[in-house]
Amino acid sequence: xxxxxxxxxxxxxxxxxxxxxxxxxxxxxxxxxxxxxxxxxxxxxxxxxxxxxxxxxxxxxxxxxxxxxxxxxxxxxxxxxxxxxxxxxxxxxxxxxxxxxxxxxxxxxxxxxxxxxxxxxxxxxxxxxxxxxxxxxxxxxxxxxxxxxxxxxxxxxxxxxxxxxxxxxxxxxxxxxxxxxxxxxxxxxxxxxxxxxxxxxxxxxxxxxxxxxxxxxxxxxxxxxxxxxxxxxxxxxxxxxxxxxxxxxxxxxxxxxxxxxxxxxxxxxxxxxxxxxxxxxxxxxxxxxxxxx
Amino acid sequence: xxxxxxxxxxxxxxxxxxxxxxxxxxxxxxxxxxxxxxxxxxxxxxxxxxxxxxxxxxxxxxxxxxxxxxxxxxxxxxxxxxxxxxxxxxxxxxxxxxxxxxxxxxxxxxxxxxxxxxxxxxxxxxxxxxxxxxxxxxxxxxxxxxxxxxxxxxxxxxxxxxxxxxxxxxxxxxxxxxxxxxxxxxxxxxxxxxxxxxxxxxxxxxxxxxxxxxxxxxxxxxxxxxxxxxxxxxxxxxxxxxxxxxxxxxxxxxxxxxxxxxxxxxxxxxxxxxxxxxxxxxxxxxxxxxxxxxxxxxxxxxxxxxxxxxxxxxxxxxxxxxxxxxxxxxxxxxxxxxxxxxxxxxxxxxxxxxxxxxxxxxxx
Numbered sequence: 001x002x003x004x005x006x007x008x009x010x011x012x013x014x015x016x017x018x019x020x021x022x023x024x025x026x027x028x029x030x031x032x033x034x035x036x037x038x039x040x041x042x043x044x045x046x047x048x049x050x051x052x053x054x055x056x057x058x059x060x061x062x063x064x065x066x067x068x069x070x071x072x073x074x075x076x077x078x079x080x081x082x083x084x085x086x087x088x089x090x091x092x093x094x095x096x097x098x099x100x101x102x103x104x105x106x107x108x109x110x111x112x113x114x115x116x117x118x119x120x121x122x123x124x125x126x127x128x129x130x131x132x133x134x135x136x137x138x139x140x141x142x143x144x145x146x147x148x149x150x151x152x153x154x155x156x157x158x159x160x161x162x163x164x165x166x167x168x169x170x171x172x173x174x175x176x177x178x179x180x181x182x183x184x185x186x187x188x189x190x191x192x193x194x195x196x197x198x199x200x201x202x203x204x205x206x207x208x209x210x211x212x213x214x215x216x217x218x219x220x221x222x223x224x225x226x227x228x229x230x231x232x233x234x235x236x237x238x239x240x241x242x243x244x245x246x247x248x249x250x251x252x253x254x255x256x257x258x259x260x261x262x263x264x265x266x267x268x269x270x271x272x273x274x275x276x277x278x279x280x281x282x283x284x285x286x287x288x289x290x291x292x293x
Numbered sequence: 294x295x296x297x298x299x300x301x302x303x304x305x306x307x308x309x310x311x312x313x314x315x316x317x318x319x320x321x322x323x324x325x326x327x328x329x330x331x332x333x334x335x336x337x338x339x340x341x342x343x344x345x346x347x348x349x350x351x352x353x354x355x356x357x358x359x360x361x362x363x364x365x366x367x368x369x370x371x372x373x374x375x376x377x378x379x380x381x382x383x384x385x386x387x388x389x390x391x392x393x394x395x396x397x398x399x400x401x402x403x404x405x406x407x408x409x410x411x412x413x414x415x416x417x418x419x420x421x422x423x424x425x426x427x428x429x430x431x432x433x434x435x436x437x438x439x440x441x442x443x444x445x446x447x448x449x450x451x452x453x454x455x456x457x458x459x460x461x462x463x464x465x466x467x468x469x470x471x472x473x474x475x476x477x478x479x480x481x482x483x484x485x486x487x488x489x490x491x492x493x494x495x496x497x498x499x500x501x502x503x504x505x506x507x508x509x510x511x512x513x514x515x516x517x518x519x520x521x522x523x524x525x526x527x528x529x530x531x532x533x534x535x536x537x538x539x540x541x542x543x544x545x546x547x548x549x550x551x552x553x554x555x556x557x558x559x560x561x562x563x564x565x566x567x568x569x570x571x572x573x574x575x576x577x578x579x580x581x582x583x584x585x586x587x588x589x590x591x592x593x594x595x596x597x598x599x600x601x602x603x604x605x606x607x608x609x610x611x612x613x614x615x616x617x618x619x620x621x622x623x624x625x626x627x628x629x630x631x632x633x634x635x636x637x638x639x640x641x642x643x644x645x646x647x648x649x650x651x652x653x654x655x656x657x
Contacts (some may be wrong), residue, residue, distance in 0.1 A: 012316040023397040176323035189493035274625035277618040288479040
């Protein structure tokens with residue numbers, strides 16, 4: 001029973017699922033296809049399952065028939081294996097708000113596929129990830145993400161397992177350092193009316209970050225003042241300890257002599273490198289004028 | 294390379310990049326760096342971009358991408374192996390595109406992406422690939438992703454394409470100095486950069502807000518990666534790379550000067566010999582003998598520029614150096630700003646003299 005596993009999902013996976021959901025085709029049946037399904041790729045680690053990639057597969061859920069394009073699945077898995085050899089299928093996803101009985105059948109199919117593809121003898125834990133894009137579940141206005149692990153359950157003493165329980169797992173966001181930066185850039189699109197974000201130059205970014213720091217410092221100052229004014233707000237010991245930490249670390253690392261040395265030495269290095277770089281560029285331009293004259 | 298390729302001028306002015314593509318590229322490159330694969334094989338991570346072209350709005354929308362397999366070392370004992378390998382890669386690409394079509398994803402190739410350190414990696418191979426892609430469709434571009442700069446807190450993606458004059462020369466695969474001069478090609482106008490705008494769909498925006506609330510995300514999100522002053526090592530590497538490039542540039546400049554001088558000497562020689570022959574011929578005609586043909590003079594071989602690709606190496610090296618210099622310039626500029634900020638935060642009263650010419654580094 002490995003229900004203490006955490007599922008670490010990378011942001012690219014989420015975005016891919018959302019994108020697939022938006023591109024779902026309208027079926028010939030009267031009810032449009034409301035769900036998308038696909039395979040999750042990643043690798044297993046001690047105590048967690050890392051999900052790093054995913055792709056959607058065509059499937060059909062009209063009337064009584066449940067069809068999955070197996071050939072597509074296998075081909076995609078082998079194609080992705082060539083480019084990222086350390087990834088293997090670890091589960092599947094569905095854009096729905098709830099687990100239904102049809103999920104059992106899909107899960108059985110995936111168990112078969114993954115055990116074939118996996119190199120281990122016993123079957124690895126297979127994750128079911130549901131992303132509710134329909135806004136119809138129990139939390140409207142949110143898009144909850146849930147992961148499950150299936151285990152057979154039944155009455156002890158009886159012949160065999162009667163049913164299956166999907167145990168919920170903890171889902172967390174894991175990022176490579178570059179992905180974090182990319183996410184922050186994409187988040188800027190939240191503010192623009194046309195949902196656009198431009199790549200900022202370094203100085204602009206510094207400006208925004210400094211502005212943010214100033215805002216936080218002001219908030220903290222406000223809070224401290226409130227607490228001091230005869231306990232208008234109850235002082236939280238933990239916050240107080242953290243403030244103490246900040247103050248001590250800042251005096252330690254920003255000790256005047258240290259800062260002095262740091263500034264003087266590195267400043268000269270940077271100015272020199274900057275000068276050399278600009279000189280190289282000017283030289284290149286001059287050379288071009290001479291050659292093409 | 295087909296020389297009968299029609300070159301149409303591209304009309305796209307800017308690029309709309311879907312946030313999904315950004316994430317996929319970053320994930321591909323970062324996961325390879327993490328696994329240390331890039332140390333083993335010298336090839337850069339690369340992949341293909343798909344999307345749509347909107348001619349009326351003169352923009353190129355990139356909506357999806359997929360990674361391509363790295364070049365494995367091909368054994369030279371089988372001459373066919375390279376051919377088979379190429380076909381295999383083509384087949385895989387077409388396969389993937391077919392799958393995209395099934396899933397309603399745009400399956401038109403609009404370019405390719407590559408990851409290079411410091412955003413500089415302009416080699417002959419890259420120019421060849423760019424030419425191939427642009428021959429397929431005039432609007433195709435290449436996206437260069439810089440993982441080093443992104444790690445330092447700024448997403449770095451730049452889009453380039455070959456200018457029409459460069460395309461011309463690439464199609465003839467002749468980069469001799471005369472043609473380059475005639476086309477007026479300098480390293481500045483060889484590649485055109487296109488501005489990039491990142492676009493997110495509404496559902497994507499909801500996803501972003503949802504993820505922002507995720508518990509594990511918030512402490513990392515507010516990390517002040519921007520303020521990190523520890524970028525010395527990457528600066529060192531970029532300066533070293535610049536030095537390598539300048540050395541190469543030096544070499545090609547030397548060969549160019551040698552070539553020009555040789556050519557001049559050769560021209561003079563041919564001219565003087567032709568003159569002499571002419572005189573001789575007149576004398577002979579006066580005597581009634583058949584004139585000596587001038588063909589053997591013409592057959593004297595003209596000097597060739599010693600480098601393989603004519604002036605291409607010089608152009609590429611200059612462009613590469615330019616990109617590296619860009620990187621160093623921006624990084625040092627920002628770091629200087631950060632130092633000034635740090636100074637202003639520290640208590641001014643306790644600061645020593647503001648004399649910046651004094652350095653506590655011991656001089657040897």
